[in-house]
Amino acid sequence: MDKDRFSRKPSRRKDSPSSKNENTGAREKSGPRHASYEKDYIFWCNTCNVPLIGQRCCTCGGQGQKLVLSQPADVRFCSPYERSVLREQLVSSFGCDPIGERIVLLNKIPGDDKTDEVIVDGLYFGVLGFDLQSMSYRFEPMVQGAKILMGNPVPGKLVVLKKSSRHLNGKKVEADLVQSMSLDIRKGDSVLVVSGALAGFGVSYCDADELQDCRGPAVRVRKIDSQSASLNPKVSSMGDVIAANIDHLRSLGKNAINTIKGIANQKDFRDLPVHVSFSGGKDSLAVLDLTRSALRNRDVKAFFLNTGIEFPETVDFVHEHCAENNIELIEKKAGDSFWDNVVTFGPPAKDFRWCCKTCKLAPANAAIEQCLENAPTCLTIDGKRKHESFSRARIAVSEKNPFVPGQLNIFPIRDWRAIEVWLYIYWRGLKYNPLYDQGFERVGCYLCPAALSAEFQRLRDLHPELYSRWNSFLKDWAEESGFTPEFIEHGLWRWKELPPKMVKLCEDAGISISGRETTSQFAIEMTSGISPCRAGGYSIEGAVQGLSMRKAGNILNIIGSTSFSEELGLLLVKSGGSTVKLFSSGSLVVNADNREEADRLFAAVSEQLLRNHRCTGCGICLKACPAGSISLDGQGGVLISESCIRCGRCSGSCFIVKYSDRMNIIGSSLR
Structure with a gap:
């Protein structure tokens, strides 16, 4: 296992698991390929102990502390399932879970798979990530989180170093400078590090019972300093968070509603049919609610593309939500298009999304043709957001869909982060897709190559029959294509051309990629x-x-x-x-x-x-x-x-x- 797998994550903060030099080096070599998000921060009210999407706390009136986030800064609330995973990692590694029932934020950062910064009480607590080598979660503390964990009477994974005058940050420490090491420490573990008045975190280069015989570095200190860190005595609820952000939420909602009204009520558009692209996800849920508030006198329909490989929960939720709220639902089904074509094309990949043409584009065109029977154009209110991905970072307020003629898209929440979407949903009391509480950050097709390996594991747990059908196909395809079972197990089928980081992972884990032609015949x-x-x-x-x-x-x-x-x-x-x-x-x-x-x-x-x-x-x-x-x-x-x-x-x-x-x-x- 790569001892420093979580040490390569880009960040602009000093207390990140990466250094600034490590970040910028890779970008300088390849040039500025991605957008940079200016809205890469939130605030935290230390008095009320709540996150803020604006600087002023609407409860106490105080000014929040600014928290700079690693890009793309699409911070969100920790779901119940993610909280259980975090608790398990904390207890198994460090012998305690000091967070309890506190509000926890997760900020998605670059990594091989699901990787998030963990923010608690306005403190950068650590990084929770899914490791593709071990196919399991790992938690690495940041320096503030390490100091909180050390508050446990008997903290696990503790390394005590002899007092030294040498600079320790980022340094490898020889065994003779280690005063003691917890017996539960194994090579590659994230560890808590203490040296006199200094405290922080690092990674172990040896098992605890091998320390006496260790001839090389025993520990690498990631970061260590003398500053203090502790949890806020106040434990807040989601109701407290909503109250502290109420004015900001009203302003967000008003601006989005005005965006919809400003375009939909223009002279050329006021008589056009309006529908909301309703996928069953959180963003389209918020947009559907905003659109109905903005266009109360218009017939607003919901449009659902059923690809035939949707989660059952998503299909049920879409139908139930529209029925309960008296919303006309236009559902276009792709049927068995995916399964009819997968044998011919092979598994879809991040860079080979043949499935979208058959399962999305054809039904979308059919739906638009239906809407255009009595109008030259139709308005589609869409929940796409800039912070979702770098590929969406430059979306405009509205634009004609170049892929579906006759459709004008409006993006009223394009500037929202995930935390703002969730706060809006909680504030409005909207029922949402239950998959979000069960470990899914996205709720698209259950076998989408854009999904994470961590989410495929959840698919196996929640829907073993769906997982079994897809996994059986992948294994048969791998055998015919000359790939090993490990190639499928570690999710490498999700790329037609393996990116460098995946090639490196295969080298580290000893996974053969010989079945994949490095240079396809063109x-x-x-x-x-x-x-x-x-x-x-x-x-x-x-x-x-x-x-x-x-x-x-x-x-x-x-x-x-x-x-x-x-x-x-x-x-x-x-x-x-x-x-x-x-x-x-x-x-x-x-x-x-x-x-x-x-x-x-x-x-x-x-x-x-x-x-x-x-x-x-x-x-x-x-x-x-x-x-x-x-x-x-x-x-x-x-x-x-x-x-x-x-x-x-x-x-x-x-x-x-x-x-x-x-x-x-x-x-x-x-x-």
Whole structure:
């Protein structure tokens, strides 16, 4: 097991489990690929001992202490199941659970799987994470949490160091400097560390019973200092939290309602049909309530895409909520589309979401067509939020859906964090999907590759029949594809191309990835000739073998403006009046005004996909670009930014493009 698995988490805080230098190093190498959230903090009222979403406490009127959060700062309340996991980890490792019934916040931070900062009483208590090597939870204290744990009369996992004048933070300590070590300590354990007046935490490099024979470092001190830390004597309830935030909640709700009214009541939109995209999740629940409050005189319907692989609890909740609140529900079902296609395509992956095309996009278009029977456009109120993921960080207040024509989306809670969504739900007394209390941070499809391994374990516990069907398929697929059972057990099927951190994990755990081709054979074939479209213009359909959506998204800005839907596994490129749709399943569809443009665009897209798939990283194109829009992506390809002026000079300098006709990659129909 990696002794410092939780030590690599990016953070901007001094008391994080990572140092500032460790954070910024990786980002500097690859460049600023992600958005940075300015709203990366909350406040804490120490008088009332409650978290605040605004600086002023609405109960005592005092100013809250600012708590800076690791990005993306989508902090939330700890669920009952997560609280039980945390309690188990604290008791088993340190012999106590000092938190009791206090309000606990979890802030999602980067990690191999489910990983959260734990915040208690405004203190950074520790990190709770699911370890993909051991396939179990681990808790690592932060320095404030370590000092609270040391308040236990007989704390577990305690290392006492001899007093020393040397600087200890981040240092490895030899065995001869260890005065004592709790007998329950094993190699790789997170430990509490004391040295004179200093206290903090670290990681053990040996078993306690091997200390006398240890010839190398015995402990690595993560952080240690002389400051004090203790829990607040006041224990607050959720009712106290709501009361302390009531004015902020009213303002949030009012702003969201005004956003909906401001767009939906415009002259061009006031007579259009309105529906809320209701997935059964917390965000869509809040938006449905806000929309009904904003448009009391409009017929607001709920729209539910039933993919056929939803949790039973989600389907039941959607129907029950709409029935209890007299809301008309439009449900579009994908039926067995997933199971009908999974044998052909194999398991979906984070970078291969073929399932979204069949299970979401087709039903969504059917629903929109139904709504557009008597109107040119329909308004969809959607619960997407910026803080959910870096891919959603730039969503606007409203935008036309490039993937579903005729739909105008409105995002009234795009700036909300999870804590604000939950406070709104608690304040309004809304019933919510019971899965949230049972260990699920998201409640989408139960076998979605975007889900975490920790959540797949909960699926096994709650729905063994659903887990068994999917796991049986994965095992059969792995055997046919040459993968080991461990490949499936550790959730590595969730990637078509394993990211570097997963490759490293496999190396550390001794998991073979030999069944996965490191370089997929690449080919592009035209599957249908140029044909007229019913809506006008011409189209070409093709298939891309060995497609990398990451590499495609990195380079196709040279063709036109790009939009990517992570949910649909779809990359859309607009070039003048023409469009290119590239699905993670490998399907390629080109639409243009005339035959010549469709043919030209298909060839141009094929050429650029080939260019980035076979890229050698020579860097010649960087020098050829007059706009400075090209950089190497660090993973065997180029990255073309939105500043590209599409002059074509980089393509002209690329020997792969120059000799593409000799590589037998693009179907003969293009030549």
